[in-house]
Amino acid sequence: MLINPRENIGLSQIIEGNPVATIVIDGQHRVTHWNRACEVLTGTLAKDVIGTGNQWKSFYASKRPIMADLIIDDASENAVDRLYHGRFRPSLLIPGGYEAEDYFPTFNRWLFFTAAPLHDKHGKIIGAIASLHFAPTETSQAALLAENVAPDRVHVTGNSVIDALKWVSARIAAEPNLAAGLADLESRSPRLPSHLQAALDAGQTIG
Numbered sequence: 001m002l003i004n005p006r007e008n009i010g011l012s013q014i015i016e017g018n019p020v021a022t023i024v025i026d027g028q029h030r031v032t033h034w035n036r037a038c039e040v041l042t043g044t045l046a047k048d049v050i051g052t053g054n055q056w057k058s059f060y061a062s063k064r065p066i067m068a069d070l071i072i073d074d075a076s077e078n079a080v081d082r083l084y085h086g087r088f089r090p091s092l093l094i095p096g097g098y099e100a101e102d103y104f105p106t107f108n109r110w111l112f113f114t115a116a117p118l119h120d121k122h123g124k125i126i127g128a129i130a131s132l133h134f135a136p137t138e139t140s141q142a143a144l145l146a147e148n149v150a151p152d153r154v155h156v157t158g159n160s161v162i163d164a165l166k167w168v169s170a171r172i173a174a175e176p177n178l179a180a181g182l183a184d185l186e187s188r189s190p191r192l193p194s195h196l197q198a199a200l201d202a203g204q205t206i207g
Helices: 005-016 036-042 067-072 077-084 138-146 160-174 176-187 194-201
Strands: 021-026 031-034 088-090 098-104 109-119 125-133
Touching: 005 031, 021 036, 021 067, 067 077, 067 098, 067 109, 067 125, 077 088, 077 098
Parallel strands: none
Antiparallel strands: 021 031, 021 125, 088 098, 098 109, 109 125
């Protein structure tokens, strides 16, 4: 059974606006929602995965269920343990849900994630929703802890922008010809008039 299309509109808006990476799959294990935060985290675009059962490809090298798939199948705790041994626990808030943490080599991150069932009005499982949580910096970690998120649920994984800058710096150090190319690009880039640049350097507002 699929999620009701009329209800799906509101659900889509809520999920897409959620800053936490979120996935929803239906009762046939097909992806129905893959929000922007999930695109950024996994590098997989929603258009490439929605309507398919390929959610596993963004997380694992070979085909296997993700936590949400296990919930769709109403898997026993023993079945969950076979895939997440020592790294999961039943949700303290959502009946039938689970919390876990695992390392994902596809994007070199430890993630804390949750998965919970979606029910129809008769209580039948018609889908599952999964959220992946990570704190990019110690500042983010402190903010989450201040909101009473349990310390064992927060993992500092690094800031993707800072990581990218470090990667570029390392590449330039290893390949000096890249620096020459960047210098040439900078020389051909448009520049502000000197008085405007001086104002910006002084911290003044231009406008």
